[in-house]
Amino acid sequence: MKKFLFTVSSIISLQFASAQTNPTVTLNDSTRITISENPQPKEFKKFDLSNRSNDHLLIQFGADGWSGTPDSINKTGFSRHFNVYLMLDKPFKTNPKYSVGLGVGLGTSNIFFSKTFVDIKSTGATLPFTRVDSSNHFKKFKLTTAYVEAPVELRYSSNPLENNKSLKVAVGVKVGMLINAHTKGKLLEDKNEKTVNSYTSKENSKKFFNSTRFAATARIGYGIISVHGAYQILALLKDGTGPVIHPYSVGITISGL
Numbered sequence: 637m638k639k640f641l642f643t644v645s646s647i648i649s650l651q652f653a654s655a656q657t658n659p660t661v662t663l664n665d666s667t668r669i670t671i672s673e674n675p676q677p678k679e680f681k682k683f684d685l686s687n688r689s690n691d692h693l694l695i696q697f698g699a700d701g702w703s704g705t706p707d708s709i710n711k712t713g714f715s716r717h718f719n720v721y722l723m724l725d726k727p728f729k730t731n732p733k734y735s736v737g738l739g740v741g742l743g744t745s746n747i748f749f750s751k752t753f754v755d756i757k758s759t760g761a762t763l764p765f766t767r768v769d770s771s772n773h774f775k776k777f778k779l780t781t782a783y784v785e786a787p788v789e790l791r792y793s794s795n796p797l798e799n800n801k802s803l804k805v806a807v808g809v810k811v812g813m814l815i816n817a818h819t820k821g822k823l824l825e826d827k828n829e830k831t832v833n834s835y836t837s838k839e840n841s842k843k844f845f846n847s848t849r850f851a852a853t854a855r856i857g858y859g860i861i862s863v864h865g866a867y868q869i870l871a872l873l874k875d876g877t878g879p880v881i882h883p884y885s886v887g888i889t890i891s892g893l
Contacts, residue, residue, distance in 0.1 A: 689799050689800055689892065689893060690725040690727075690735065690737075690791075690793065690796070690799045691723060691725065691737065691791070691799070691804070691806075691891040691892070691893075692722065692723050692724070692725060692892070692893035693720075693721070693722060693723070693891065693892050693893045694719070694720070694721040694723060694739070694741070694787075694889055694890075694891050695719070695720055695889070695890045695891075696717070696718070696719040696720075696721075696864055696887055696888070696889045696890075697716070697717070697718050697719075697887050697888060698716065698717060698864070698885055698886050698887015698888055699714065699715065699716055699717075699885065699886055699887060700715040700716055700717045700745050700746070700747060700883060700884070700885045701715065701883070701884050701885070702747065702872070702881045702882070702883055702884075703881070703882045703883075703884060704871075704879055704880050704881050704882055705879055705881055706879055708765060708767060709749075709752065709765045709879070710749060710750050710751060710752045710767065711747060711748065711749055711750070711752075712748055712749060712750035713748040713750075714748070715745075715746060715747045715748050716745075716746055716887075717743065717744060717745045717746070717885050717887065718743075718744050719741060719742065719743040719744070719785070720741050720742055721739045721740065721741030721785070721787055722739055722740060722741060723737045723738065723739035723787070723789075724737065724738045724739065725737050725791070726738070727796065732793075732796045733792060733793055733794065733796050734790070734791065734792055735791045735793070735796075736788070736789070736790060736791070737787070737788070737789035737790075737791050737806065737808070738786075738787075738788055739786065739787050739788075740784070740785070740786050741784075741785055741787070742782065742783070742784060742785065743782070743783045743785045743810070743812055743849075744780065744781070744782045744783075745780065745781050745782075745883060745885070746778050746779070746780050747778060747779045747780075748776070748777065748778045749765075749777045749778065749779070750777075751767060751768050751769050751773050752765055752766065752767055752768065752773075752777065753765075753766045753768055753773065753774075753777065753821075754766075754777070754779050754819050756779070756817060756818070756819055756839055756840075756841040756843065756844060757839050757841050757843075761876070761877065762844075762876070762877050762878050763844040763873060763877050763878040765878075769827070770827050771827055772824055772825065772826055772827070772832060773824070773825055773827075774821030774822060774823060774824060774825070774837070775822065775823035775824075775825050775829075775831075776820075776821065776822040776823060777819065777820070777821045777822075778819065778820055779817070779818075779819050780816070780817070780818050780819070780820065781814065781816070781817045781845065781872075782814070782815050782816040782817075783812030783813060783814055783815060783849050784812060784813050784815055785810050785811065785812035785813075785849070786810065786811050786812070787808060787809070787810040787853065788808045788809055788810070789806040789807065789808035789853070789855075790806065790807055790808055791804065791805070791806045792804065792805045792806070800859050800860055800892075801859060802858070802859065803857075803858055804855065804856065804857055804858065804859075804862055804891075805855070805856050806853075806854065806855040806856075806862075807852075807853070807854045807855075808852075808853050808854075809850065809851065809852055809853060810849075810850075810851050810853055810866070811848065811849070811850055812848065812849035812850075812851075813847060813848060813849075814842055814845055814846070814847045814848070814849065816840065816842070817840065817841060817842045817845050818838060818839060818840040818841075819837075819838070819839050820836070820837070820838045821836065821837040821838075822834075822836045823835075823836075844873050844874060844877045844878060845872060845873060845874065846870055846871060846872065846873065846874055848870060849868060849870060850868070850869050850870045851866045851867060851868040851869060851870075851883075852866065852867050852869060853865070853866045854866075855889055857889065860890055860891050860892055861888065861889070861890060861891075862888070862889045862891065863886070863887075863888060863889070864885075864886070864887055864888070864889045865884070865885065865886045865887075866884065866885045867882065867884045868882050868883045868884065869882070
C-alpha cells in the first residue's frame with residue numbers, strides 16, 4: 637500500500653512539474669513514466685516561428701459607404717475599395733497565439749454618384765455636390781481617393797504553427813496620408829438620358845479633403861480568407877468645407893506569405 641501511495645503521489649507531482657521536466661522520468665529501477673508533450677504557454681518559446689506564414693501580405697476588396705451624408709448627395713451603384721498591405725508579424729514571446737502586425741501599403745476608395753456633379757475644382761469655400769436631373773450629366777461619375785497607409789493590428793491565431801489552417805481575429809487602426817483625389821465622368825447624357833457624346837472628364841484636387849485618414853479596423857476569418865471592416869474616425873472633408881462624412885467599408889481579405 638505504501639508503495640502504491642508513493643507511486644500515485646509521484647505521478648501527481650510530476651504532472652504539476654511537467655512544464656519544467658524531461659518528458660520521460662524514471663521513478664525507480666522498474667518504473668518509467670512518459671509525460672505528455674502538449675505545449676503549454678511557457679513552452680511556445682521552444683518553437684521557431686520566424687518563418688511561419690502569418691498574413692504578411694493582405695489584399696482587400698469590398699464595398700464602401702459614407703455615413704453622415706444628406707439626401708442631396710445621390711450615391712449609386714457598387715462603391716468599392718481596393719487595398720494592398722505588406723505586414724511584419726511579431727508574435728508575443730509568452731504566447732504566440734497573439735501577435736502584433738505592422739505594415740505599409742496603399743488604400744483606394746471609389747464612390748459612385750447618379751446625376752450628381754462633385755466639383756472638387758470649385759473655387760468656393762465648400763465642396764459642391766450638384767444635382768443635375770434636368771440638364772446634361774454624366775452617365776457614370778465617381779470620386780476616387782487614394783492613401784499611403786500604415787496599418788497596426790493586434791492579432792489572434794488559434795493555431796500559430798499552422799496559421800493557414802487557423803481561426804484568425806484581428807483588431808487595429810490604420811493611419812493614411814492622402815496622395816490623390818480625383819473625379820471621373822464618362823458618357824455625357826441629356827436630361828432624357830440620351831447619349832450626347834462619349835466625352836470623359838477627369839479632375840484632380842485635394843483642396844477639400846483631410847490630408848490624414850485615421851480608421852478603426854477589424855478582421856475575422858479562417859485560413860487565408862477573412863471578412864474585414866473599417867470605419868474612418870476622422871472626417872473625409874476638412875472642417876467647414878462640406879457635410880461631416882465618415883467613410884466605412886466591408887469586404888473580403890485574402891492573406892498569405
